Amino acid sequence: MNRNLNLFILTFIIFLGSLSVFAQTNSDVLIRAMEDEMGRSLNELQLKDLGKPYFVEYGISDVESYVVSARFGALMGSGLDNSRSANIQVRIGDYDFDNTNLFTTGTLSSSLPLPVDDDYDAIRRDLWLATDAVYKSSIEQISSKRAFLQNNVVDEKLPDLSREKPTVSLLPRQKLQVDGAKWVKIIRDLSAIFRKYPEITESSVSLVARLENRYLVNNEGTRLREPSLLISINIYAETITSDNLKITPSRHIYSTTFEKLPSAEELSQTAEKIAQDLTKIRNAPIFEETYIGPVLFTDRAAVQMFSQLLAPNFADERRPLSARSDDGGGVFGERINRRILPPSLTVTDDPTINEYKGNPLIGAYKYDAQGVSAKPIKVVENGILKTLFSTRVPTKKSPQSNGRARSGFGGAFISNMIVETKEGKSFAELKQELINSCKAQSLPFGILFREIDSTFFSAGNSLSPPILAYKVYVEDGREELVRNLSIDEFPIRELRQILAVGNDYLTLNHLSSAGQRGMGVPYSVTAPSVLMDEIVLRKDTSTKSKPLILTHPFFDKK
Numbered sequence: 001m002n003r004n005l006n007l008f009i010l011t012f013i014i015f016l017g018s019l020s021v022f023a024q025t026n027s028d029v030l031i032r033a034m035e036d037e038m039g040r041s042l043n044e045l046q047l048k049d050l051g052k053p054y055f056v057e058y059g060i061s062d063v064e065s066y067v068v069s070a071r072f073g074a075l076m077g078s079g080l081d082n083s084r085s086a087n088i089q090v091r092i093g094d095y096d097f098d099n100t101n102l103f104t105t106g107t108l109s110s111s112l113p114l115p116v117d118d119d120y121d122a123i124r125r126d127l128w129l130a131t132d133a134v135y136k137s138s139i140e141q142i143s144s145k146r147a148f149l150q151n152n153v154v155d156e157k158l159p160d161l162s163r164e165k166p167t168v169s170l171l172p173r174q175k176l177q178v179d180g181a182k183w184v185k186i187i188r189d190l191s192a193i194f195r196k197y198p199e200i201t202e203s204s205v206s207l208v209a210r211l212e213n214r215y216l217v218n219n220e221g222t223r224l225r226e227p228s229l230l231i232s233i234n235i236y237a238e239t240i241t242s243d244n245l246k247i248t249p250s251r252h253i254y255s256t257t258f259e260k261l262p263s264a265e266e267l268s269q270t271a272e273k274i275a276q277d278l279t280k281i282r283n284a285p286i287f288e289e290t291y292i293g294p295v296l297f298t299d300r301a302a303v304q305m306f307s308q309l310l311a312p313n314f315a316d317e318r319r320p321l322s323a324r325s326d327d328g329g330g331v332f333g334e335r336i337n338r339r340i341l342p343p344s345l346t347v348t349d350d351p352t353i354n355e356y357k358g359n360p361l362i363g364a365y366k367y368d369a370q371g372v373s374a375k376p377i378k379v380v381e382n383g384i385l386k387t388l389f390s391t392r393v394p395t396k397k398s399p400q401s402n403g404r405a406r407s408g409f410g411g412a413f414i415s416n417m418i419v420e421t422k423e424g425k426s427f428a429e430l431k432q433e434l435i436n437s438c439k440a441q442s443l444p445f446g447i448l449f450r451e452i453d454s455t456f457f458s459a460g461n462s463l464s465p466p467i468l469a470y471k472v473y474v475e476d477g478r479e480e481l482v483r484n485l486s487i488d489e490f491p492i493r494e495l496r497q498i499l500a501v502g503n504d505y506l507t508l509n510h511l512s513s514a515g516q517r518g519m520g521v522p523y524s525v526t527a528p529s530v531l532m533d534e535i536v537l538r539k540d541t542s543t544k545s546k547p548l549i550l551t552h553p554f555f556d557k558k
Contacts, residue, residue, distance in 0.1 A: 057218035069206035073192030099142035166221035316388035347380035351415035424503025488536035502529030
């Protein structure tokens with residue numbers, strides 16, 4: 001009797017849960033429109049004697065954004081904006097063989113704008129037209145794929161789409177709430193700071209708040225509605241040196257809530273620091289020699305180095321059938337279970353956490369762009385590469401997704417990457433090791449980087465130019481700021497030759513350039529200082545800008 005009662009209670013709870021999901025989906029115009037058009041397409045969308053869709057997926061990005069920008073103390077603009085866009089995917093064939101993975105574009109899909117009004121009929125119309133167009137293109141693509149395979153030998157056949165457990169998460173939609181008057185004043189005041197610095201030729205400050213309600217619906221049963229807010233404060237400045245080199249450092253401060261943003265006073269200190277650093281760099285001596293020797297990366301430079309060299313290379317990429325032998329695969333594609341870092345270092349990627357050692361992380365998410373649950377991954381353990389990031393496009397090493405699809409078109413990328421060490425040293429110890437290494441090589445000085453160009457996003461085989469670079473003299477440890485350095489090509493295998501690691505940790509939040517619809521993918525990198533064994537540095541001989549003809553009018557009138 002008790003067993004039957006328990007079974008009844010469990011069944012009743014499941015029934016109530018299904019009613020709750022039905023109520024939430026039925027009351028949301030977007031989900032209703034997606035479900036209804038998806039069902040019709042699966043049942044009726046077929047050209048004569050040609051294949052029917054086996055997989056249809058609609059993703060909708062419903063965005064409210066607020067932007068305010070100022071320059072030199074003057075407001076450039078502010079306002080709210082609403083937009084909606086859909087990403088549509090139609091696959092012909094089956095999970096083992098479909099119309100995708102022939103060309104480098106991967107899955108054939110279409111992105112289109114949608115009405116911002118909750119008008120069921122208007123949204124259905126746009127989904128209908130776009131689905132029809134994508135279906136016809138998918139038919140053409142699967143025909144091309146079959147023709148390609150008739151004329152080419154493929155050594156290894158892999159499924160085109162992995163089977164994953166569907167997910168249902170229907171969180172309440174959110175609305176963007178912004179105190180516009182407050183932020184107009186803060187941004188205008190921040191931009192006015194640069195009026196005190198005649199050496200700065202260009203500057204701007206902006207705030208961008210973007211609230212996205214993300215929807216994902218497919219015929220496997222996945223139903224997602226997830227709100228996410230990302231706020232960025234962007235401080236940019238530029239100076240031109242006496243030899244006409246432009247130097248353009250910037251700061252991008254990110255938060256997932258307004259409450260966690262720095263205070264107006266802290267933001268002012270950041271803007272002042274940028275202006276002061278620019279002034280110092282502009283007046284620093286030019287780096288004239290070629291340097292081959294150890295380099296100490298600390299502060300922002302250490303995090304930027306790991307971000308540029310590791311982040312783009314952890315994706316397990318599927319080489320399309322039509323690709324040349326040198327396309328795809330990734331730098332680390334053949335290095336699983338091989339050492340890529342010193343034994344003291346471990347790298348974890350964890351999308352389930354929002355902070356690390358008190359520092360906020362913006363790369364957190366519960367479900368990836370394909371609806372697969374996120375989970376932490378130990379990518380490198382004791383210097384050994386253990387795994388790579390995978391999506392629903394199977395590879396030889398990754399037949400299933402590990403939840404790392406970060407854009408609507410299925411690209412894999414990091415979330416919150418944390419580089420940790422078991423044997424950290426203080427900055428003073430690292431600096432002394434730099435000096436000792438230079439002494440052993442009869443070098444009069446070593447090099448210290450505190451910042452490299454964060455606007456540069458590497459393909460994983462090179463580093464961006466340094467912004468804050470110092471000569472560290474062997475004789476007395478004195479640091480001298482220098483400018484106009486360039487870094488020779490830096491093969492990623494050189495990371496195995498790290499001489500020493502610090503016990504400090506700095507976190508930087510970023511938006512990658514790999515996002516869709518012009519929006520970057522949020523991610524975070526945390527890393528300690530590192531002393532590299534050998535890097536080749538030269539005087540920067542790149543083309544310089546033409547000098548300004550007249551001086552800044554604001555400072556000229558004084």
